[in-house]
Amino acid sequence: MMFKSDSDHSTLRLWRSQRRKKDRLTATASTTNLSLRPRPRLKMGSNNIDSFLSDKSAKVFVAGHRGLVGSAIVRKLLQLGFTNLVLRTRAELDLTRQSDVEAFFSAEKPRFVIVAAAKVGGIHANNTYPADFIAINLQIQTNVIDSAYRNGVEKLLFLGSSCIYPKFAPQPIPENALLTGPLEPTNEWYAIAKIAGIKMCQSYMIQYKWDAISGMPTNLYGPYDNFHPENSHVLPALMRRFHEAKVNGAKEVVVWGTGSPLREFLHVDDLADACVFLMEEYSGLEHLNVGSGKEVTIKELAELMKEVVGFEGNLVWDTSKPDGTPRKLMDSSKLAELGWKPKISLKNGLVDTYKWYLENVKL
Ligand SMILES: NC(=O)C1=CN([C@@H]2O[C@H](COP(=O)(O)OP(=O)(O)OC[C@H]3O[C@@H](n4cnc5c(N)ncnc54)[C@H](OP(=O)(O)O)[C@@H]3O)[C@@H](O)[C@H]2O)C=CC1
Numbered sequence: 001m002m003f004k005s006d007s008d009h010s011t012l013r014l015w016r017s018q019r020r021k022k023d024r025l026t027a028t029a030s031t032t033n034l035s036l037r038p039r040p041r042l043k044m045g046s047n048n049i050d051s052f053l054s055d056k057s058a059k060v061f062v063a064g065h066r067g068l069v070g071s072a073i074v075r076k077l078l079q080l081g082f083t084n085l086v087l088r089t090r091a092e093l094d095l096t097r098q099s100d101v102e103a104f105f106s107a108e109k110p111r112f113v114i115v116a117a118a119k120v121g122g123i124h125a126n127n128t129y130p131a132d133f134i135a136i137n138l139q140i141q142t143n144v145i146d147s148a149y150r151n152g153v154e155k156l157l158f159l160g161s162s163c164i165y166p167k168f169a170p171q172p173i174p175e176n177a178l179l180t181g182p183l184e185p186t187n188e189w190y191a192i193a194k195i196a197g198i199k200m201c202q203s204y205m206i207q208y209k210w211d212a213i214s215g216m217p218t219n220l221y222g223p224y225d226n227f228h229p230e231n232s233h234v235l236p237a238l239m240r241r242f243h244e245a246k247v248n249g250a251k252e253v254v255v256w257g258t259g260s261p262l263r264e265f266l267h268v269d270d271l272a273d274a275c276v277f278l279m280e281e282y283s284g285l286e287h288l289n290v291g292s293g294k295e296v297t298i299k300e301l302a303e304l305m306k307e308v309v310g311f312e313g314n315l316v317w318d319t320s321k322p323d324g325t326p327r328k329l330m331d332s333s334k335l336a337e338l339g340w341k342p343k344i345s346l347k348n349g350l351v352d353t354y355k356w357y358l359e360n361v362k363l
């Protein structure tokens with residue numbers, strides 16, 4: 001089965017059905033240039049099984065396993081029965097250090113890699129620390145992707161972000177809107193690093209026929225999010241602010257910007273499910289959007305958060321803070337065509353995340 005889009009580099013392939021064919025190295029003439037052909041000399045593991053899910057003893061390195069995304073991926077893999085996860089904190093392995101990353105891959109030889117380690121933050125952090133956002137992310141992803149390739153990793157999943165798209169991209173944003181216009185200034189440094197990560201995966205796929213894919217998640221939330229008052233994303237920031245206001249009996253809560261920007265939110269457990277799906281089902285050159293398909297204004301999000309947390313005061317809008325991009329709803333129809341859909345509604349996800357927050361976050 002094959003899916004095609006209209007971009008030059010966008011032959012989407014349901015690789016699994018192809019790779020089950022007996023002669024796996026035979027590609028059709030029409031797909032030879034963009035297709036992924038395994039490199040037998042780099043095959044790892046004694047049983048040589050292609051499917052990610054068919055060997056739960058395969059060694060999987062989840063980079064960034066204590067973060068929002070990495071921890072959800074680890075939960076998902078453990079739930080699926082994976083028994084050989086390789087995990088390192090930043091203190092144990094600083095992924096910005098090339099020689100340390102090379103030594104780690106050379107010693108551990110993981111069979112699969114999911115890159116969920118990055119310098120991440122909300123609109124204020126991105127705007128305030130542009131050098132960190134471009135430099136750290138370029139370093140982490142370059143070191144991990146290159147070392148993974150050089151040490152025989154079979155498949156790697158790189159995670160970007162919906163901020164890679166132009167500020168005024170068509171809505172919902174298709175994958176081929178990439179590099180068609182200027183970026184949102186508040187996060188262009190981070191976006192440039194993420195775009196470089198996508199291009200690096202594509203280039204290794206083209207030159208080395210290596211199975212390095214990219215997923216572009218929309219705005220995420222859930223357990224183990226960053227609840228920092230200034231540097232976090234809007235959803236955890238508001239959860240904490242409303243909670244503290246409720247506990248302290250405050251009459252109002254300040255929310256940044258005008259409240260008019262639209263954002264699409266996806267629960268991180270859905271994202272983790274999508275990551276496993278991509279590892280199992282997808283080996284195309286093009287990055288794939290991973291979204292919920294549902295958007296809300298920041299004002300609607302704040303009202304919903306107020307209700308979930310049980311704060312009874314007023315909202316005050318601080319319009320001196322930036323709104324950022326006006327709208328970034330992603331078109332995730334390609335992923336849907338492949339067979340993946342999110343399950344968790346925003347309301348249910350907020351209720352669950354607030355429950356987790358009450359049980360786990362110490363104020
Ligand atoms: N959060 C969101 O809304 C979205 C996130 N994404 C993407 O998902 C991925 C994960 O993001 P998220 O989970 O939110 O981020 P978090 O900040 O929650 O987690 C980042 C993880 O990266 C690790 N890390 C950071 N720097 C280093 C380093 N130098 N060496 C080793 N490890 C490091 C951290 O390790 P430690 O805990 O040890 O410090 C942490 O575990 C990123 O690629 C991000 O771009 C995409 C779209 C939206």
Ligand SMILES: C[C@H]1O[C@H](OP(=O)(O)OP(=O)(O)OC[C@H]2O[C@@H](n3cnc4c(=O)[nH]c(N)nc43)[C@H](O)[C@@H]2O)[C@@H](O)[C@@H](O)C1=O
Pocket residue numbers: 120121122123124126161162163186187190218219220230231232233234235237238255256257261263298321322323324325
């Ligand atoms: C995932 C994505 O996240 C970032 O982009 P963003 O979507 O603009 O991120 P945000 O969650 O920080 O803000 C969303 C909206 O919400 C408003 N807002 C209100 N009140 C608060 C507030 O208290 N905190 C924050 N952070 N925002 C607030 C805020 O003004 C903005 O209008 C990228 O930099 C980049 O990291 C990236 O890829």
